[in-house]
Amino acid sequence: MKLKSLVVFLAVALAACQPNESKTTTAAAGPLTINGAGATFPNPIYSKWFDEYQKTHPNVRINYQSIGSGGGIKQLSAQTVFFGASDGPMTDAQLAAAPGPILHFPTVLGGVVPVYNVEAVTAPLRFNGAVLAGIYLGTITKWNDPAIAQLNPGVKLPATDIAVVHRSDGSGTTYIFCDFLSKVSPDFKQKVGVSTSVNWPVGVGAKGNEGVSGLVRQTPGAIGYVELVYALQNKIPYGSVQNKAGQFVTASLESVTAAAAGVTMPDDFRVSITNPDGADAYPIASFTWMLLYQHPSDHARSAAMVDFLKWALNDGQTFAPSLGYAPLPQPVVAKEMQALAKIQ
């Protein structure tokens, strides 16, 4: 709901700016309008960034339509927008289908957390990959299943059925969650796999983070997964998840950033950081990416966009925590600054 009202507000704000534009574009140095489209997950921080950046750079205006990652990739490939944004990296097939080489730039990090509603259980529950995969595959069906009980010594778990809730709309959140489960459970990888929408063997689908958390809250015995941003902003308690090092980590901005520090970054930045190394890394985390052509024909816009990204990767990162996003670790920023030089 918040996203929607933000989009409406943006649209109104843009409409209000329209007469200005027609006046100034006739002048020699009118504001440069750059259009982008893509993922909904980073929309709040992107809106904030474009807004803040414009304050110091009044001659550049960046518009962003949060139409979803798939739509962003599609529009970028069709060259109807100057940049795209996605919660999952483009596939090799998608890159090959694009009219020119496309570069990925991680901007911020997000995490996905398990939320649940178990009667009479107040202590935060602990999960691991095997248990979460079992629940979402339908092989673990009761809350007092030995696999769950073993992770939570001292917690009295009821014998109630587990009501599984997942996202019904295609979403980067589902992508990250399935990516983690596929890494830790070969069974999950084979039966379900990784995508923004998957063929869930069990459970009910609810629309958006608000739909999932709403349904979990009102259904006894329910479990669901939501974005960390959403859980933090709405103060929803969530469980901890065991990482590769064997530690139970509760998601926080720090533990999500730590996840990004635990992977070796490839040169194209297309990397999954779920289930990373590192004792304090939260295992269900991901980058979100901005997508740019490496050899754009429009040099003025390209220069402006590169300048914006440099700002976003450095000064811009300070806005991330207040909006619930985990900032990038310093080595990643340094590597991206080098990669930005490739755009010409």
Next chain:
Amino acid sequence: MRRSSDDRKFRLGTGAFAAIVLLIVIGIGFELTRQSMLSIAKFGLKFWTTSTWDPVSGDFGALPFIWGTLYSAILALLIATPIALGIAIFISELSPRMLRTPLAYLTDLLAAIPSIVYGLWGVFVMVPFVRKLEMATPDALKQLPFFKGPPLGVGMLAAALILAVMVIPFSSSVAREILKNVPSTQREAAYALGATRWEAIKVAIGFGKSGIIGAVMLGFGRALGETIAVTMVIGNSPQVTASLFKPQYTMAAVIANEFTEAADELYLHALIEIGLLLFIITVAVNMISRLLIWSMKRRVVAPIVVPVIEEATA
């Protein structure tokens, strides 16, 4: 001379507008087919009859969505029709004159509420109620295929109920207008033959039968295409089952849910083919209802409304 040329211009002008409607419908059908060619070529008729919907492996079958759409719409109609007719009969035949206008106004107002509002009401008010209802279902009933499954609240029953609430104002408004247009001579004749009030109303209903069927079918069309409110309460799980308690899925809902994030070509084409199926089914339902009305009109000696107009113009 001038008058007839004006007439011709007028006819051409309005004819052009009517042609636009036709063009739009043909255009929709053409464009939906064109943009779903990949899926049509790959799955053929199997698309109608298989139940797997797996975006990961690129295997698509629309049967659960077709099932969910028709099942929820038919259930909604079963619930809504008696209520809508009751409202229409009360307002047009039995209600005190003072209540008539406010009641009619209020039912029409229900039709103006945005579906997202119905959806939110469904999630926060109706679903918990449905869950209680499901939990209170006696075990003996749960043996029946209609009541199998855990008490989740969301599912087919919730979807049918919310659709019924949304359909009632449409059906009852049209039915009310139909009953209002039944010439009073019909009722007077019935009274003259010694009919009771109920019998006179039955005569009026019989007279307006084809129009009332039209009112019900209008509601059916609305139920088939309803998206957001249904998505929010149906549970969005593609399965073919008669159970009212189990989560299911509709065609409009899967398009709304998955279209934005569908980046793969085949996946997109499969979603658009679902749109094409919905289009075909809607057209078919409308044609069947036309046939039904037409066959009924032939049986009734005096067609409704039409004679009234003819008398007035004659």
